Amino acid sequence: MNFDFISKTALFRGCSEEDVQKMAKHLDFKTVCYKKGTTIYEEGNITTNIGLVLSGSVQIGHDDFWGNQSILSIVKAGGVFAEAYACIPEEPLMIRVAANENCEILFINVPKLFLPCTACGVQNRLIQNLLTISAQKNLQLSKRSLHTSPKTIRGRLLSYFSQLISEQGSSKIVIPFDRQQLADYLNLDRSALSKELGKMKQDGLIDYRKNVFEIKKANI
Known part of the structure; x- marks a missing residue:
């Protein structure tokens, strides 16, 4: 031991x-x-x-x-x-x-x-x-209850991203979940979550590769 x-x-x-x-x-x-x-x-x-x-x-x-x-x-x-x-x-x-x-x-x-x-x-x-x-x-x-309180998927994601930015001290954050775990944590359907992440990337709000995300503060 x-x-x-x-x-x-x-x-x-x-x-x-x-x-x-x-x-x-x-x-x-x-x-x-x-x-x-x-x-x-x-x-x-x-x-x-x-x-x-x-x-x-x-x-x-x-x-x-x-x-x-x-x-x-x-x-x-x-x-x-x-x-x-x-x-x-x-x-x-x-x-x-x-x-x-x-x-x-x-x-x-x-x-x-x-x-x-x-x-x-x-x-x-x-x-x-x-x-x-x-x-x-x-x-x-x-904290989790705060992240699950927004009615929209985007609102929940931004709430969670904001917490991680504060904790990790950077707009480039590492999420400790895979996609299914993140969906479960935020009380979301996985396919709906993935679809919204794709939209946010297209809108220039975020960029990501696997579980590393870069949040575009200027666009948010």
């Missing part, structure tokens, strides 16, 4: 490699490898474990009654998932978690995080980090 990498993640921010080793036994660290497309958590599952992505990435989504899929986020190496549900273990998951690519996941038992141990200072740090991560996740969901 790569304790050095774990100590550098947001969940263990402020903890040394030795601190992580101390907590490994107390929190029942367990690593599992998944192949791309494998389901990690189904909607309706109950869990007491946080998942920390050690390598690869996972996709957080939701399937409605009719089988329509929505992508909420992609969690890359160093990120965590299911933290809110692990803190409320009786609450069934309303999300689906699947391996976005081959990945290795570290599962951490949350109830034990609140039990006394000899490394209470480390525990307090983890609890603070967990609260920060949860707040950041809420902000991410709020």
